[in-house]
Amino acid sequence: MPLLDALKPAHVAPDWRGGARLAVVVGTPLVGGVLLGFPSIALMLALGALNVGLGLPDGNWQLKLRSGVVISVLLGLVTFIGLVAQGPATGIVAIAVITFCCAITQGLGSRYAAGAFVVGVMIVLGLSLPAVPGEEWLSGLEVVIGGLWGTLVMTFLWPLGAQRAIRTALGAVYSELADFYAAAPHSSHERSAAIDRLNAALNNSYDVIVEYRSRKWSRSDFSSQATAAHRRAAALQLYLGSFDKTYGDVTPIPEELQHGVNE
Structure with missing residues (x-):
């Protein structure tokens, strides 16, 4: 429901x-x-x-x-x-x-x-x-x-990592992707709801990454904080590519997400 x-x-x-x-x-x-x-x-x-x-x-x-x-x-x-x-x-x-x-x-x-x-x-x-x-x-x-x-x-x-927003957004896509695979054997309604949530999470991660790339980060900020997020986004691209071929109906993966936060 x-x-x-x-x-x-x-x-x-x-x-x-x-x-x-x-x-x-x-x-x-x-x-x-x-x-x-x-x-x-x-x-x-x-x-x-x-x-x-x-x-x-x-x-x-x-x-x-x-x-x-x-x-x-x-x-x-x-x-x-x-x-x-x-x-x-x-x-x-x-x-x-x-x-x-x-x-x-x-x-x-x-x-x-x-x-x-x-x-x-x-x-x-x-x-x-x-x-x-x-x-x-x-x-x-x-x-x-x-x-x-x-x-x-x-x-x-007491500064905390500036990358929490992007890590959270990418993590949400992983979670929704896992939820879809769990819902796949069940009703079409559950699969449809799961793919809608995945698309919403994917769109949100796209917005977060675009905003991140628009900021003026210092070299130390980028090298120390963006590397892990970039690796995570790159791995996510592989998952989503396989997912789209199998199930379709996924929001097109934008260039910003394909390249993670690399500049």
Whole structure:
């Protein structure tokens, strides 16, 4: 059934290190502020850190730093707007305009989608948080500082591999390919659903690799991080070539995927 297919767990290993890092990023200002007797400041700092942690794209340190600063400033700005525009009419206008802009930004690609999403969430929070007249700018500044703290940790103090997105995308194709072979002896509906999921995973891996190739990686970034992903993509090409000859109906394998992430 389509509903049961949608509820199937993804064959992706949990990102334990990423989860631990985000917990430290958010927990440090939150716990520190509460212990020092500034719970409201701690909350705004933690909100900034959390949203940057969720919205920061994968990539080299230049991309992360640039994106983190932009997201932090936007989070602070929409927090200020939300706290100021808490009347019924002004609140509706503010949330409509900002969420419209976020939706447009999400359409620019996966690199911008998460950042646009957290900015949209922050305007809703800003409209809901208690506002102190005359201090709305201070709350916005606290969110910016929290976001910059998150950017600092995730970019320099505790960086994780920039290749997780591409490894995850390629791994999902392997998983869906295995699911299809498991479903092949069963009903035509199960085979059709499995091949649809495979095509979706293949298209997603194509998008991720195209985005990866569009970035400006340093030589050390590419040599140390791309080699394993390139080998995996090359091996995947062999599997998919054999699969397409046997079963057909597979999304045409694009050049970017055929060559992995090689430049």
